[in-house]
Amino acid sequence: MxxxxxxxxxxxxxxxxxxxxxxxxxxxxxxxxxxxxxxxxxxxxxxxxxxxxxxxxxxxxxxxxxxxxxxxxxxxxxxxxxxxxxxxxxxxxxxxxxxxxxxxxxxxxxxxxxxxxxxxxxxxxxxxxxxxxxxxxxxxxxxxxxxxxxxxxxxxxxxGRASAIKMIRSVMVKGLEALTAEMMLAAEAAGVTDEVLASLDASEKAQPWAARAAYNIERMVTHGLRRAAEMEESARTLAELGVEPVMTSGTVRRQRELAGRRDLLTASKGEAA
The missing domain is CATH 3.40.50.720 (NAD(P)-binding Rossmann-like Domain)
Structure with a gap:
């Protein structure tokens, strides 16, 4: 039982x-x-x-x-x-x-x-x-x-040992999502999305960047508020370790501001297709 x-x-x-x-x-x-x-x-x-x-x-x-x-x-x-x-x-x-x-x-x-x-x-x-x-x-x-x-x-x-592993790992995982979103917003604003994604594909073949970008943005749109709260804790973790969380704090802001932005899903899925 x-x-x-x-x-x-x-x-x-x-x-x-x-x-x-x-x-x-x-x-x-x-x-x-x-x-x-x-x-x-x-x-x-x-x-x-x-x-x-x-x-x-x-x-x-x-x-x-x-x-x-x-x-x-x-x-x-x-x-x-x-x-x-x-x-x-x-x-x-x-x-x-x-x-x-x-x-x-x-x-x-x-x-x-x-x-x-x-x-x-x-x-x-x-x-x-x-x-x-x-x-x-x-x-x-x-x-x-x-x-x-x-x-x-x-x-x-x-x-605190288990959570330290998770929070420090999250600096990379959630940070990559935030960087991806920032890249895509800028690429679309400049009208160079296809070229940027193609250049990334040329340098890394593990997964097409259009699919990766669509996935990362969907995660932020769907779970951005929860992830922002988690990243605030990651920032606190780094501060406790004496590391200024410059990029991590930026990830908090980007995750939060993209939360619920359903309009971004259409654009990212279109690129992924």
């Missing part, structure tokens, strides 16, 4: 994991948004009436909220956790943010685990790579594997 667990946050990640694992008999979920609580109930999960109901007695909790709510969720819900419960913070936030969240969870008598999700949950689902750190990382790795996750690895006993 799968281990009982609770999901805090039922957005893309929470609903994807729950749907892939078939946790209906053993899982509960809570989200601040009523429509998402309804979606969780529609998938057969319990806990839609209150966060206390969702967390009651759960030995394993997955925190899957937005980056700007990760610390608040840990502080607000820690007193509701069962003694010794594992709070797996799977949110994309800076190591310092996770250490602050860990203090709240530990003070409540539960165990905190820093979890870094290293790929989009689609299409990987439960095969998405997870890095875990913290004193309870080994216990959490066993619990997560028992619930169906198949790509789990511990990277140390220090809270």
């Amino acid at each position: 799968q281990q009982a667990l609770a999901l805090i946050g039922f957005g893309e990640a929470g609903s994807t994991f729950a749907g892939a694992a078939g946790w209906q008999a053993t899982a509960a979920a809570w989200d601040l948004r009523a429509d998402r609580r309804g979606a969780a109930a529609g998938q057969g999960l319990r806990g839609s009436h209150s966060v206390a109901e969702a967390l009651a007695g759960a030995p394993l909790v997955l925190s899957l909220v937005t980056a700007d709510q990760a610390l608040a969720a840990a502080r607000d819900y820690a007193p509701l956790l069962a003694p010794g419960a594992l709070w797996c913070d799977m949110n994309s936030v800076a190591p310092g943010t996770k250490r602050a969240a860990a203090e709240a969870v530990r003070a409540a008598g539960a165990r905190y685990v820093d979890v870094a999700v290293l790929a989009p949950v689609h299409p990987a689902r439960l095969a998405v790579p997870l890095l875990l750190s913290g004193e309870a990382a080994d216990a959490a790795a066993e619990a997560l594997s028992a619930t169906g996750f198949t790509h789990v690895r511990t990277v140390g006993a220090e809270v």
Whole structure:
């Protein structure tokens, strides 16, 4: 029998994991948004009436909220956790943010685990790579594997180590998206898009740049606000390391300003075709 667990946050990640694992008999979920609580109930999960109901007695909790709510969720819900419960913070936030969240969870008598999700949950689902750190990382790795996750690895006993890997990696991943968008906006404004893309194709053949540009811009249009929040945490990570986040701060701005720009999708798809 799968281990009982609770999901805090039922957005893309929470609903994807729950749907892939078939946790209906053993899982509960809570989200601040009523429509998402309804979606969780529609998938057969319990806990839609209150966060206390969702967390009651759960030995394993997955925190899957937005980056700007990760610390608040840990502080607000820690007193509701069962003694010794594992709070797996799977949110994309800076190591310092996770250490602050860990203090709240530990003070409540539960165990905190820093979890870094290293790929989009689609299409990987439960095969998405997870890095875990913290004193309870080994216990959490066993619990997560028992619930169906198949790509789990511990990277140390220090809270913040897993998130440092994720945040520093994000400097490149999200930064490339932002640079791509900036290049495409300029190329289209100058009327030289085809020539620019062709020149890039000539120097790198791994993937046509028209397809890569379309993909990167679609990611920003669809998830720009969430990614901007994550990149703010990446900037904070660099600052904590004594590195001025010049390009990373620019990525935050570009991700945020392109969020929801559906008009850019038509242009980028047209070029990709």
